[in-house]
Amino acid sequence: MMEMLIIKPKTEFVVTVEAELTPDLAEMDVDEVKKFKVYYGKDLVELGELFEVTKDGDDKKLLLDGDFSRVKWIGCRMTDGEIVVKGSVGANCGAYMAGGKIVIEGNADDWLGAEMKDGEIIVKGNAANLVGCAYYGDATGMSGGKILIEGNAGNYIGEKMAGGEIEIKGNAGDFIGTEMKGGTIIIHGSCGFVGGDMKAGEIKIGGEFELMPTFVRQEDAWVGDVNVKGEGVVKRL
Template identity: 70%
Template sequence: MLVIRPKVDFEVNVEAEITPELATKPIEEIKQFKVYYGNHLVSLDELFEVEKNGSEEVLVLEGDFSRVKWVGVGMQSGEIIVKGDIGAHCGAFMKDGRIIIEGNADDWLGAEMEGGEIVVKGSAGNCVACPYWGDLEGMKGGKITIEGNAGNYIGEKMCGGEIEIKGNAGDFIGTEMKDGRIIIHGNCGYVGGDMKGGEILIGGSFELVPAFVKTEDGFVGDVNVSGQGKVKALK
């Protein structure tokens, strides 16, 4: 297990592509792992205290990581436990393993995620499980659970996997969605624009784009793109 704590309050963002695999390295190699502090490339131990206990693939982040980006990017195994808030792009391109965030998550959580699990005890920002600009596919597999609220553009171009939001969400849910499932227990804004497939279940109120057909089992669309996506009430 590797425990990392910030030494200072960060004045600019930190880009730290750290994954649980780092915990298996020798302590001196861990300390010399390179991260960006603004536009400066520095060693991990210049910004963080590091404490290694054994060699299991568990990464524990203690303190304020709200300005630390790219944690868990591309991770393939192990576990990350964030004892507080986390910055943008957490779990992007994730393939397997588990991330538990005890606070809030910034934008682009689980972007283009392929597998594994992310659990957010607080709320999340915009673009959860979305593709990066210019890419054609968002989340492909795995599960994201957000126990609080989430922002706009949730599950854009989603191709598989599941997103569950236990609070409310914003606008443009499941835009250009192809497959997978989004569950929102609370309210949200506009849903299903250019949706081609998949399923969105909503417990509260929502706004549906006009290009959906009402059926006995909910709404099907977006008919403008010959879509067969389903939007229905969460029972």
């Protein structure tokens, strides 16, 4: 068995848990980890009240074993190490991430990899909305790293994205790459509207999609959004 810190929910959560669980916890003693403070709804509680915590070795790796779909901010600001989730995750997983790897065996909620700078996120299931986006009021979304979604994704994928890569093996929703400034989005399936106010970067789509009328057809691609003097590229896979 690999050496790691193992965290399991003790119960089904009635309200959401806000817990910035990162591989840094794996370098702490189990008793310290149990005292790590998290929010359960509006209450500040110790991690050990909500989760079983066990340790097997000293690798910088977290195994989150169970349903974490109501747990927000997993992997937030992580810089290295690895997190494996044997279930689904809540919102903001991998937000502001700067390195390391997150593997989610279930589904991911909104804001996956929001404003991430580096590292790798793999989702075996589906992802919801706002993958790799900028938080409201911020100018720049994802700027580096790679997000791979093996299932489908929702709306507003890569909004304000400036670098890195988002790859979706299935279909996606509407408003893909809105206000995009760099980086690459690859959708193997179909999606809705693409590239609104896109300034730069590249979107590649395997299936059907709807393009804003403010894109100019070139030999093997469309370039725009001309409304914002954009030079973003949309092409077929």
